[in-house]
Amino acid sequence: MTVIPGLVRRAAAEAERHLREGVGLLVRVGRDLERSAELGRVLPSYIERVAILEQAVRDQDAELRTIRTELDSLVVQLNDRLLPRIDERMDDTERDLAAVATSMIRTGRDTVGNRTRLEAAERRLAELRTKIAQLEQRTGLWRDLQSTVARFGDDLDAMRARIPLRAAEPPASADAAPAPVQNITDRPA
Secondary structure: OOHHHHHHHHHHHHHHHHHHHHHHHHHHHHHHHHHHHHHHHHHHHHHHHHHHHHHHHHHHHHHHHHHHHHHHHHHHHHHHHHHHHHHHHHHHHHHHHHHHHHHHHHHHHHHHHHHHHHHHHHHHHHHHHHHHHHHHHHHHHHHHHHHHHHHHHHHHHHHHHHOOOOOOOOOOOOOOOOOOOOOHHHOOO
8 A cells, every 4th residue: 555655745745736826826926916906906007197197188289279270360361461572583583584685695696696706807917927028038038138138239339449441431422321320339229
């Protein structure tokens, strides 16, 4: 019969464990009851607070609706006052933009015309510069020619001065008289 006392011990241990768990559960339930009692005592104050908060939310909601109504009224007033002027300003702005665009187009055309005239003037100026350069070249050549002729005249005068003068023989006839010798530099240019 040794088996039965082992079983009894096991059953007793299991019963004791269940009893302890039950006691723990009863203790917890007792604590929960205490908490529940505390919550029951505090609950009316929480209900009052919730009621106060609900009233505050209602008051704020009413204030917000009043503010919303005032804002809507202000928007309507602003639209009534500003929209007609905005349309006028937009029309004025469109007219101004059209005038500026027209002016820019005219200025562009004038610029193109002026550019064409300027290019023609620049071409004419280039032609005149070319002619001036050619004229300066010819003037330089003419001055060189004048100085050469002047030297030639000086050389001729020097040669005359070296040649001894012969006595002038009377001319055989008056018609055949030789022309007097002149210095080339004495001639007008």
